[in-house]
Amino acid sequence: MKNRLVSTFVACVSLAVTQRTIAAQTIDWKAIGDEAIRLLQEYVRIDTSNPPGDTRQAADFLTAIFEREGIPVTRYESAPGKAIVYARLKATTSPAAGKPIVLLHHMDVVPADRSQWKIDPFAATIEGGEMRARGALDMKSLGVAHLMAFVMLKRQRLPLARDVILLAEPDEEIGGAMGARWMIANHFAELDPEYVLDEGGFGSADLFAPGKLVYGVAVAEKKILWLTVRATGVAGHGSQPHDQNPNDRLLRALARLLVQPDPPDRVPERPALREAIVDLMKARVGTLAANKFPNAIQHSTIAVTWVRSGVGDPPKINVIPSVAEAGLDCRLLPGVTRGEWIAEVRRRLGDPSLTIEVINESDDAIVSPYDTPLYRSLESAIRRVHPDAIVTPMLIPYGTDSNAFRPRGVKSYGIFPAILSAETVASMHGDAERVPIDGVRESVQILYEALREALIR
């Protein structure tokens, strides 16, 4: 009796394993890719422009898919119209090997100025192998790649060593207060992930280094520090210039600020942190391309984004004002503190009479560890498709929802594993936003295989 039970059990297990192996081998990636593109078209056609950032219809769309696939789904509304949806696949092993993996994407998109678009930005038009549409790149394509990989885990009945959660949020494009940050503040216990997969990095054959296929996996973001520089002086008649004109003072200071190269040596960049990310990327990739993206990920940067002065609107041309101001959007490498950077800006401005005010700052940058099973699975899934690819941890110059998770000890990786040209990357938020269709197809497969490998450990 006992023996028969054991042998029946063994037979069942081996049958299950065989079925799993067969199932895993018989995935029709062409059909899965077609399904992903169809879903992406439907998703893009739901206008989630932010503002107003109403994501209820997008959440309905995702909810219907989860229900059809028999996956439990939970829904919240952080504010009127700001729908949040998450679906959960439970671990099949007990105890689970670890805390969940969250597949995170934002449903909202930046607004589209229809007068500048040559086509309807929400028609999801496919032409020449690309979909041109608002949200095609940022980030409904990765959202759909997450969705398909997630649904495939269920359809393939894979044994899961931990829970996998797909979380779709509103509000990222205006800071995430009612999206990721709201979920973390109000429902963190329901997620409590070890890992988050998010947007941030991608593959490119020209953006990072000419002629090299590089996949940058975002493991950290630069710190945002927004400053106002103010010069004050004495108002007067434009016919009699004097040396107390705040415009002169501000312009000379800004010229001194901008004429100096990025100062890698002047501001201590905590060598351990810099080596861990910028130097490591350079060691793996070699010389980085000379364009604005690699520049921004190697240096702390300053962009003068506005200059404001004059009396009246429109400003009077014959009046010297008493105040002139400029806005500086500074982005700091990990390890550079607010105090150090302000001291550096002050030194470069070279005028102690100017005042500097902080108008916004993000948390100090946190680097997610990348010596982890999930990172290695991502790397090997990419390299199975492109054996010549260089996969590297990367710092990104812009902000994502991952920065809300990293301070909670969550390891967050930003990667849309599609190959994007520098031109395509630059189309983000622009009036020709687009995504290569083959890239979306490939992303589904890479993400599925990375998750499968990480989850069967």
Ligand SMILES: [Zn+2]
């Ligand atoms: Zn985005």
